[in-house]
Amino acid sequence: MRISNDTNPSNELNILRGRLPEWVAASKLQCKGGKVASYIPELSKAPGGALGIHIVDAHGNTATAGDCGLSFTMQSISKVFTLLLALIDNGEDVVFDKVGMEPTGDNFNSMLKLELVQPGIPFNPLINAGAIAISSLIAGDTAEEKSDRTLAFFRKLSRNDSLNYDLAVYESEAEFADLNRSMAYFLKDNGVLKGKVDDVLDVYFRHCSINATCSDLARMALVLAFDGTDPISGTELVPRRYVQIAKTFMVTCGMYNASGEFAIEVGLPAKSGVAGGILTMVPGRYGIGLVGPALNPKGNSIAGVHLLETMSKELDWSLF
Ligand code: GLU
Numbered sequence: 001m002r003i004s005n006d007t008n009p010s011n012e013l014n015i016l017r018g019r020l021p022e023w024v025a026a027s028k029l030q031c032k033g034g035k036v037a038s039y040i041p042e043l044s045k046a047p048g049g050a051l052g053i054h055i056v057d058a059h060g061n062t063a064t065a066g067d068c069g070l071s072f073t074m075q076s077i078s079k080v081f082t083l084l085l086a087l088i089d090n091g092e093d094v095v096f097d098k099v100g101m102e103p104t105g106d107n108f109n110s111m112l113k114l115e116l117v118q119p120g121i122p123f124n125p126l127i128n129a130g131a132i133a134i135s136s137l138i139a140g141d142t143a144e145e146k147s148d149r150t151l152a153f154f155r156k157l158s159r160n161d162s163l164n165y166d167l168a169v170y171e172s173e174a175e176f177a178d179l180n181r182s183m184a185y186f187l188k189d190n191g192v193l194k195g196k197v198d199d200v201l202d203v204y205f206r207h208c209s210i211n212a213t214c215s216d217l218a219r220m221a222l223v224l225a226f227d228g229t230d231p232i233s234g235t236e237l238v239p240r241r242y243v244q245i246a247k248t249f250m251v252t253c254g255m256y257n258a259s260g261e262f263a264i265e266v267g268l269p270a271k272s273g274v275a276g277g278i279l280t281m282v283p284g285r286y287g288i289g290l291v292g293p294a295l296n297p298k299g300n301s302i303a304g305v306h307l308l309e310t311m312s313k314e315l316d317w318s319l320f
Contacts, residue, residue, distance in 0.1 A: 009061040012315060013286075016055060019314070020065035024051055027292075027307035028066070034294030034302030037274040042172035046072060046276060046293035051303040053290040054214035056222050058231035068214040072291050073169045075273030076108065077217065078154070078207040079131040080224075080246050080254075082138060085153050086125075087242040089139040098137065098192050099123075099130040103253045108299065111183050120190040126253045126271070129183050135203040136193045143199035147206045154207075157223050157237055158216040159230070169275075170209035177201065208273075217279040217289025224269070225281035247283075258298040258305075266308045267318025276301045280308065282317050 009017075028051045038044035052068035086095050104123040106112055114120055114129060122130035140146035155163045184201050187193045193200055223230050224247060228238035250269035255262040262270060270280035276293030278301055290308070292301035312318055 007059040007061075009057065009059075013055070013057055013061055013063055015315075016063040016311075020053065020055075020063055023307060023310050023314075024053060024066040027051055027303045027310065030303040030306045031292065031294040034292075034296055036276070036293045037295060037299075040169065040173045040176055040274070042166075042169045043073070043275055043293075048294040050276075051290070051292040051301075051307065052214050053288065053304075053307060054218045056215070056218045056287050057285065058222070058226065060232050062215075062218075064214070067291070070291055071166075071211050071213050072275040072277055072293065073166050073208065073273070074210045074212050074217075074277060075208050075275045076126065076131070077212075077271045077273040077277050077279045078210055079126050079134070080250060080271050080279070081154055081157065081220065082131065082134050082150060082207050083125045083249070084238050084242050084246055085150060086134045086137040087245065088238065090137050092241075092245070095125075095134070095137060097121075098133045099125045101249075103259065105257060108256055109179050109183070111179075111186060114183070114186055114190065121192055122187070124249060124253050126249055128180055129187060132180065132184050132200060132204050133187055133192050135207070136195055136200040138203060143202045146203045150203065150207050151210065154210055154220070157220045157230075158212065159219050159232075160216050163216060164211060165206055165209050166211040167209070169211075170205055173205045173209060174201070177205070180204070212277070212289075214277075214289035214291055217277060218287040219289075220287065221279045221281040221289060222287025225283050225285065225287050250280075255305075256299045258296075258300055262300075262305065262308075263320065266305075266312045267320045268308070268312065270308070272300045272304070274299060276304065278304045278308070283319065 050067040052066035138146040228243040247269040254271040292303035296302040
């Protein structure tokens with residue numbers, strides 16, 4: 001990946017700085033048509049009218065607008081990075097023995113195909129069943145060690161040593177997790193999970209409840225945008241091949257059952273979470289983090305998707 005030596009913000013970043021406030025204000029109008037997630041009760045406290053975005057380029061130049069100081073839990077966005085860690089820890093053969101590579105067309109928390117389609121492994125690592133299987137593959141002798149390694153990896157990629165769990169969300173998620181628990185027991189019976197179900201779920205609940213801001217997501221996305229190397233420090237953090245795998249899953253399944261439509265309307269690899277975050281990137285150029293807790297019926301930030309559609313169309317960002 002070419003990294004230019006010019007450290008001044010590009011013309012495009014200057015355009016973004018100028019136009020983002022008006023685009024964010026227009027997209028914010030969408031919030032009233034969405035709903036904040038409440039199936040994890042603690043998430044329902046998020047401000048439904050908020051929308052914020054942070055964009056960072058290879059030199060650390062930024063463009064921000066809206067409620068970008070809001071912190072929120074990463075939820076499903078974390079699944080991209082636990083996948084990367086599991087790949088680093090185990091290699092591709094071991095990981096793809098336990099999870100598939102295909103979109104499901106079902107809800108993120110569906111168990112349907114685990115019984116219907118043999119060999120009974122989750123279709124991909126970004127649905128809950130797949131991410132729970134991935135949690136069990138993270139190296140470590142105990143759940144605590146696996147979680148410590150996960151948090152350390154997230155801190156390294158975000159360049160934020162104070163990244164931490166939102167314990168209220170973690171506890172709320174663990175308490176209201178009957179579906180995830182039943183899925184995990186099913187996976188254990190199918191021989192997909194290693195270790196004790198409760199331990200695996202603890203690792204999963206913890207990484208979903210890592211608290212971040214848009215700037216943390218943008219820094220993590222920047223590493224993916226530059227194929228695993230942090231362009232600001234020049235350090236390789238993840239092998240290129242694994243980033244390629246993760247970005248492909250982001251395109252095919254990163255936006256739940258709206259991934260096809262998002263690929264058509266925005267055309268960038270992205271992953272959303274039920275707390276309203278979206279992590280995306282313009283490969284070779286920017287890492288982008290945004291938050292808008294009000295969700296559309298497909299589970300993606302309603303205002304966030306609107307904003308990304310506007311930006312991608314105005315700036316011709318689609319990869320396709
Ligand atoms: N922790 C959430 C769950 O297991 C993640 C869902 C999401 O963000 O898609 O339901």
